[in-house]
Amino acid sequence: xxxxxxxxxPSGALPRVEDRMELIDLGEDTPRFPLFVPxxxxxxxxxxxxxxxxxxxxxxxxxxxxxxxxAVRRIPAGALPEHRAVKLYLRVNGTGTPxxxxxxxxxxxxxxxGVVLPKxxxxxxxxxxxxxxxxxxxxxxxxxxxxxxxxxxxxxxxADRLAFGSIDLSEDMGCxxxxxxxxxxRSRLVLASRLAERPAPLDGVSIGxxxxxxxxxxxxxxxxxxxxxxxxIHPRQIAPARTGFGAIPQDLDxxxxxxxxDGGAPAEPVQSPxxxxxxxxxxxxxxxxxxxxDPATRPSSTAK
Numbered sequence: 165x166x167x168x169x170x171x172x173x174p175s176g177a178l179p180r181v182e183d184r185m186e187l188i189d190l191g192e193d194t195p196r197f198p199l200f201v202p203x204x205x206x207x208x209x210x211x212x213x214x215x216x217x218x219x220x221x222x223x224x225x226x227x228x229x230x231x232x233x234x235a236v237r238r239i240p241a242g243a244l245p246e247h248r249a250v251k252l253y254l255r256v257n258g259t260g261t262p263x264x265x266x267x268x269x270x271x272x273x274x275x276x277x278g279v280v281l282p283k284x285x286x287x288x289x290x291x292x293x294x295x296x297x298x299x300x301x302x303x304x305x306x307x308x309x310x311x312x313x314x315x316x317x318x319x320x321x322x323a324d325r326l327a328f329g330s331i332d333l334s335e336d337m338g339c340x341x342x343x344x345x346x347x348x349x350r351s352r353l354v355l356a357s358r359l360a361e362r363p364a365p366l367d368g369v370s371i372g373x374x375x376x377x378x379x380x381x382x383x384x385x386x387x388x389x390x391x392x393x394x395x396x397i398h399p400r401q402i403a404p405a406r407t408g409f410g411a412i413p414q415d416l417d418x419x420x421x422x423x424x425x426d427g428g429a430p431a432e433p434v435q436s437p438x439x440x441x442x443x444x445x446x447x448x449x450x451x452x453x454x455x456x457x458d459p460a461t462r463p464s465s466t467a468k
Contacts, residue, residue: 196393364392383408
């Protein structure tokens with residue numbers, strides 16, 4: 165991704181229909197299903213890397229007590245597998261905290277694939293982080309405060325991807341942590357990402373671990389709103405989250421009808437908005453299109 169074009173100024177008109185397909189691959193350099201693990205649990209790092217997520221995020225922020233913040237940077241030798249297929253990210257402590265600068269220096273030195281920056285409130289915070297990281301290291305900006313939401317369009321232009329911190333944001337806003345209350349907030353992240361020509365944002369975590377149907381339902385709701393993935397806090401959430409973001413049978417039937425699968429005669433012109441949407445569904449879902457949707461769903465009144 166060309167960071168030179170990132171600025172706090174509007175990016176101009178959206179691409180024409182025939183140019184939109186190039187946007188599909190924007191998410192390949194950032195994870196869709198990152199699994200967060202506490203930085204003070206190096207004994208689970210290797211297992212997390214093998215759990216099936218596309219990235220592991222070692223969390224220096226919420227999961228670590230203040231008196232352990234410095235100690236967790238000393239990751240024991242052998243805690244991480246020498247050869248791993250997943251990307252490795254760090255969630256550093258936020259801008260303005262006593263630990264932020266050293267966390268960023270550690271991220272640069274360790275050569276991780278990227279950084280998750282919590283409680284982002286301005287594009288300038290992302291720009292300063294970018295200056296402290298190495299070439300090619302990605303930034304996922306978490307929107308968790310009202311001030312961050314008010315600046316989300318500019319933040320989207322400077323970060324590589326947005327993530328929605330629904331729990332902290334609902335607390336800061338003083339609103340209920342329900343789908344209805346969070347709907348306009350979620351939609352604003354989706355719109356900001358689209359206008360910035362960035363990958364679709366990541367939805368926040370689902371607290372429940374045992375109820376796979378609830379996780380899948382939360383993921384399906386986020387997918388319907390235009391999110392591109394979901395933050396996870398336990399390996400048991402990986403499969404249901406992928407199910408929620410997978411193509412449902414009705415989608416596949418529709419795609420086949422317009423000729424996007426099986427090489428049939430297309431019912432729509434190749435560059436029509438309908439055909440473009442069909443190809444985007446295929447590219448976004450990838451392997452998930454071959455998996456049947458989880459029939460066990462449970463309506464959830466909360467979106468974590």
